[in-house]
Amino acid sequence: MEKTNIILEIKNLSVEYRKSNKIIPALRDISLTLDKKETLGIVGESGCGKSTLAHAVLKLLPETEGKITSGEILFREKDSSRIDILKLADDDLRKIRGNRISMIFQDPFNSLNPVFRVGEQITEAIRIHNNAGNKSKGNDIELRNRVIKLLELVQLPNPELIMDYYPHQLSGGMQQRIMIAMALSCNPDILIADEPTTALDVTIQKDILDLLKELQKKLGLSIILISHDLGIIAQFCSRVIIFYAGTVMEKAPTDELFHNPGNPYTKGLLDSLPGKSGTAAGEHKRLKVIPGQVPDLTDLPDGCKFNPRCSFKIDKCSGKEPGFIALNKNHVSRCYLANELK
Ligand SMILES: Nc1ncnc2c1ncn2[C@@H]1O[C@H](COP(=O)(O)OP(=O)(O)OP(=O)(O)O)[C@@H](O)[C@H]1O
Ligand SMILES: [Mg+2]
Structure with a gap:
C-alpha cells in the first residue's frame, strides 16, 4: 500500500447554499491535504467559506440549504485504507464524527446546553460516541473518572467541583475548555477548531491556543485551525491556506508565506x-x-x-x-x- 503521512485529503470540493431561489457558491473546487500530527491553518475574511469547509468535512451542512455539488473527502484509516466521508451511510458517519474527527465550533456559548451541568454534557458526548463506535460504555464511576481526567487534561482547576457547574457559572475561557474536553472525549485523530478563540479576550485567547498546542503534542492530534487572523495562524500552524470568496488563493508553509507571499x-x-x-x-x-x-x-x-x-x-x-x-x-x-x- 502507498506510504504517506496524509490523514485527510479534500479533493475538488464544491458546496452551494440554496436560499430564496438564489444559489450561493460558498466553496468552489477546494483541494487540500492534512498530514498526521500537523497543524494546518485556514485563513480568510468573514464569509469566505471557512466554516462551510469545516461543516462539509463532517457532513454537517444544513440539510435543506447546503449541498455538496462535487468532490471527495478522504480519511485515512489506521490500516492505511481510505474512506470517502461523503459516501458514508449515516451509521458509519457517526463512527467517524467525534470518534475520529472532532470539531470545536465557532461559538462556545451557543454550543453548550444552558440547562445541563457541564459534567453531564461531557458524559453524554462520551456515551453518544461510544455507542456509535461500539466501544464498551463503562459504568457510572468509570464515566465520572473519565470526565474528571478530561477536565484535568484541559487544565481546569477543581474538576470535581466544576463538573457540577452550569455553563453560565463559567467564564468564556472555561466554557471553551469544556468544549475542547468534549471534542477530545473520544480520542479523535483530527480536531477541527473553527475560530476557537474569536469570542474570547486577547489574554485568554493565548491560553486556549497554548492549551491546544500542548494537547496536540501530548495526544498526537492533527489539527485544522480556522481563523480570520493571520497572526494567530502564524504562531500556531506549520502550513497555511488562504481562502477568498469560496476559493483557495494560496497554499504555503507559514515561514514561506510570511517571507515570500505569492498573492x-x-x-x-x-x-x-x-x-x-x-x-x-x-x-x-x-x-x-x-x-x-x-x-x-x-x-x-x-x-x-x-x-x-x-x-x-x-x-x-x-x-x-x-x-x-x-x-x-x-x-x-x-x-x-x-x-x-x-
Ligand atoms: N445556511 C446558510 N444558508 C445560506 N447561505 C449560507 C449559509 N451558511 C453560510 N452561508 C453563506 O456562505 C458563505 C460562507 O459562509 P461561512 O460561514 O462558511 O464563512 P466563514 O468564512 O466561516 O465566515 P466567518 O469568518 O464570518 O465565520 C457566506 O456568504 C454565507 O453567507
Ligand atoms: Mg465561520
Whole structure:
C-alpha cells in the first residue's frame, strides 16, 4: 500500500447554499491535504467559506440549504485504507464524527446546553460516541473518572467541583475548555477548531491556543485551525491556506508565506497585521487595510475574484480566472503575477 503521512485529503470540493431561489457558491473546487500530527491553518475574511469547509468535512451542512455539488473527502484509516466521508451511510458517519474527527465550533456559548451541568454534557458526548463506535460504555464511576481526567487534561482547576457547574457559572475561557474536553472525549485523530478563540479576550485567547498546542503534542492530534487572523495562524500552524470568496488563493508553509507571499490578497492580509509594513507592534501607526469589500458570492467578478480590490491588477486578471502557479514545491498561488510580486 502507498506510504504517506496524509490523514485527510479534500479533493475538488464544491458546496452551494440554496436560499430564496438564489444559489450561493460558498466553496468552489477546494483541494487540500492534512498530514498526521500537523497543524494546518485556514485563513480568510468573514464569509469566505471557512466554516462551510469545516461543516462539509463532517457532513454537517444544513440539510435543506447546503449541498455538496462535487468532490471527495478522504480519511485515512489506521490500516492505511481510505474512506470517502461523503459516501458514508449515516451509521458509519457517526463512527467517524467525534470518534475520529472532532470539531470545536465557532461559538462556545451557543454550543453548550444552558440547562445541563457541564459534567453531564461531557458524559453524554462520551456515551453518544461510544455507542456509535461500539466501544464498551463503562459504568457510572468509570464515566465520572473519565470526565474528571478530561477536565484535568484541559487544565481546569477543581474538576470535581466544576463538573457540577452550569455553563453560565463559567467564564468564556472555561466554557471553551469544556468544549475542547468534549471534542477530545473520544480520542479523535483530527480536531477541527473553527475560530476557537474569536469570542474570547486577547489574554485568554493565548491560553486556549497554548492549551491546544500542548494537547496536540501530548495526544498526537492533527489539527485544522480556522481563523480570520493571520497572526494567530502564524504562531500556531506549520502550513497555511488562504481562502477568498469560496476559493483557495494560496497554499504555503507559514515561514514561506510570511517571507515570500505569492498573492496580492495574502500581501494585503500581511500588511494589515501589527508589526508589518513598518508598523512595530505596540506602535500607534495606522495599519493598512485592504481596500474595497469582499464580493457578493451570487455576483462574483469575472476572472480572479480578488481583481476589483487588487493594486497589482493587469488586464488579463479580469479575463479567465487564474489557476495555481507554483512558486516552489510546497507553495502555490492563484495569481498570474505570483512570481513577480516582490
Ligand atoms: N445556511 C446558510 N444558508 C445560506 N447561505 C449560507 C449559509 N451558511 C453560510 N452561508 C453563506 O456562505 C458563505 C460562507 O459562509 P461561512 O460561514 O462558511 O464563512 P466563514 O468564512 O466561516 O465566515 P466567518 O469568518 O464570518 O465565520 C457566506 O456568504 C454565507 O453567507
Ligand atoms: Mg465561520
